[in-house]
Amino acid sequence: MATKIKIDPVTRIEGHLALEVTIDNGVVKEANSAGTLFRGFEIILQGRDPRDANRLTQRICGVCPTAHATASALCLDDAFSLTNKIPNNAKLIRALILGSNFLQSHILHFYHLAALDYVDAASVVGDLAPFVPHYQGDYRISNESNAELVDHYLKALDIRRKCHEMLAIFGGKMPHSVGIVPGGITEELTEDKITNFLWRLNEIRDFIDNAYIPDIVTVAQSYNDYFDIGKGCRRLLAYGGFDLPTGSLFRTGIVSPDLQSESFVMDNITEDVRHSWYADSDSGKNPAQGQTKPDVRKKQAYSFIKSPRYDSKVCELGPLARMVNNYVLAEPKTKELIDSLLAQVGIGVDALFSVLGRHAARALEAKLVADAMVDWLQQLKTDEPAIVQAQVPDQANGAGLTEAPRGAVGHWISIKYEKIERYQVITPTAWNASPKDDKDRPGALEQAIMGTKVKDKNNPFELIRIVRAFDPCLACSVHLLDAKSNELGAFRVV
């Protein structure tokens, strides 16, 4: 029997997103994911000084501004012909700044955005807003572990704050740091800052090792059916990131459903807009040629997100993509971390394509990044420069690809008469939460939700747990429609 449910907004994610789902006999048949906020950053950037993009694009997202600062700096380095001149110190410090925000974002995501779907905080702190109201029913962790997780929720508030304080040593301030610029970084490198950074980092590493990763295992043991829920499209994409003097921490690649890593070609990225509130003339273009012309009354559209595709295929981005790509390329540290977790929880690699697999990949990635940061600090050389001078060219094109906490991010620029002629950004959530494309193929999150069995229509835990495991960077609404009548809202739940 078909059922109709509606959830709007889904909270505890960054920004504004909507998802429309059709359910039949308790199983999701169709899901429509929709961004419900449009600001027009790409339009606002036109005609400005190219260097300003480095500051302005950070304001796309206050949770992961550093990833935009990095992508934008790489994009401008490229346009300004500086890519091969960036000093080693600048590469390392940019990576330390980005790494600090990865740790902040991953810890915030697990404890403060996702954990309340598994942990009943109100049973510990009392029926206080903002911990009530919440879904009822499926809280399975023992009272003792539940209390410990709530304690870590509070402790994690301090730790994520300290990640930002560590970032500010080289980044100036957070959110919206100022330290990363085309050509390098602005902060002066001194020995005292290295030591100061190291000991802040060590406190955060201690938390990752002794709270974050064990807590993921605790949740996994109580909810192990979530290794089978939210499988998704199984095609992963990583641009790679953390560009260091000796190579990248995250490798570049496409992972196919049979776990082969294929090489990545930037020109194969296109963006469809058939189901997006943009003029159809934009559809199917590579971001280097793309435009952004909003049309809020377009009939078949349901989202402000475009539909990025790679070689016309749907891809999932994020920690799962990065870690599995590194894993199949046999990166030793990644392999060791993943194999150790798989053995501890008693699952195979395939189980990583799931709600819990995404959380586990994120936690292990936090450890991989945090441990690597210790090495990067030791490679800094205080008697060498950390910046080269940047000059805005009259005409140029550039591209900057990197990794944000929630997945690969790309910036593309065209400069004419020393001003921005065109600027395009593709965020990881655009891939993950994309609407259907021109061939009506659902996006990655939509595919992960399709086929899901919803046990209790009054408390559809399954849906919100799948959505949050992707760490989407928007606020979200979920609509479940009747498969037969296709009408909204006959039955409405919480």
Next chain:
Amino acid sequence: MNKKMVSRKYPIVWLQGAGCTGCSISVLNSVSPRIQNLLLDELVPGQQLNLLFHATIMAGQGEPVIEILRDTEEKRKGGYILIVEGAIPTAQDGLYGSVGERNGKHLTIQQSVQELGRSAFLTIAIGTCATFGGIPAAKPNPTGCKGVTEVFTENGIGTPVVNLPGCPLHPEWFTGTISVILFSGPQALDLDDLARPKFFYGSLIHENCPRRADFDEGKFAEKLGDDGCLYKLGCKGHYTYADCPLRQWNNGVNWCIKAGSPCLGCVEPVFPDGTSPMYEKVTFEELVWPQK
């Protein structure tokens, strides 16, 4: 003190409009009080906040949280504080941004800010987007974004507004303002003509800048990474009113100019159009009359 004494609670609804969540994240960075204290404890003896609605951290979702908005507006008239983060899109009937769904329709940010604003006893606009429009309202302002005061004025909403600009705002500008309200009442806030507390926004960056001596001696940085005053690299500290040099950021670790970056003027009403290009020297006209 006796924990069982009933403390006075200040219900708060925190709406997010066209913004980036950066101001919420900045408030999470508050050191003393910590965010735990803001959420769970009596912030000052006998009084505490009661954060009824905040989309990024609240446990609930869907219709019950939309009902919280309706309940607050109807049952707590004149008894709650509305906090607005992000600008308010007004073009295309507000369809560029929605808070959630109500009665099968988008509840637009504009509609929500107007309804809740009308019945609040005080509205606090946090960040430059909510106060003055900020980046979403930058040219050509594709979504018709406006700040809270402008929307209230156009719609005859008389609820007092306190403006705490910044991109993002400093967490202490928020916690300090809340402290004045809890201890002495909102009438005790000493505001300037842009409704900013003078205590935080009363002095120029340039007055308190550690590189001021370099300026006075004519020692200027010629490129990023150099020592010296950042004036020639586009520093907007000469017309930007905020206490960043004294307070510093992220628990006093650093701030923009100390990190070798020119001040972007992110608290000013003209940000970002009037402060662009960010890395070009400010003109004489901007120094004389910076406010549009």
